[in-house]
Amino acid sequence: xxxxxxxxxxxxxxxxxxxxxxxxxxxxxxxxxxxxxxxxxxxxxxxxxxxxxxxxxxxxxxxxxxxxxxxxxxxxxxxxxxxxxxxxxxxxxxxxxxxxxxxxxxxxxxxxxxxxxxxxxxxxxxxxxx
Numbered sequence: 001x002x003x004x005x006x007x008x009x010x011x012x013x014x015x016x017x018x019x020x021x022x023x024x025x026x027x028x029x030x031x032x033x034x035x036x037x038x039x040x041x042x043x044x045x046x047x048x049x050x051x052x053x054x055x056x057x058x059x060x061x062x063x064x065x066x067x068x069x070x071x072x073x074x075x076x077x078x079x080x081x082x083x084x085x086x087x088x089x090x091x092x093x094x095x096x097x098x099x100x101x102x103x104x105x106x107x108x109x110x111x112x113x114x115x116x117x118x119x120x121x122x123x124x125x126x127x128x129x130x
Contacts, residue, residue, distance in 0.1 A: 002065040003040045012045030027080045032068030057091045061098035
């Protein structure tokens, strides 16, 4: 199950939160090629964040997924998430950072069964470029 954890130091009200959750779910599903019903988004607003030594409006996102990530996908996803934050919370895209984590089990264990692969998603490695 792809899970996107989003953090921002900007307070987020219920209406904006709902919009961000909907937009992020659709974007993640489309970009990484997974059904929306598999995507989980967690949004944490009002979190203390310092960016560049200041407390300017900023955001951080971290996507964890089995498959679907890579250099081409990561850049597109980062840009899309930055656009959502800029549109919904007026956070400058230069103050949005993200990273991606992808479970690398299929190559290591050679398990072709997707449900079993998803059950083993605890082993996670860093994927650069998101």
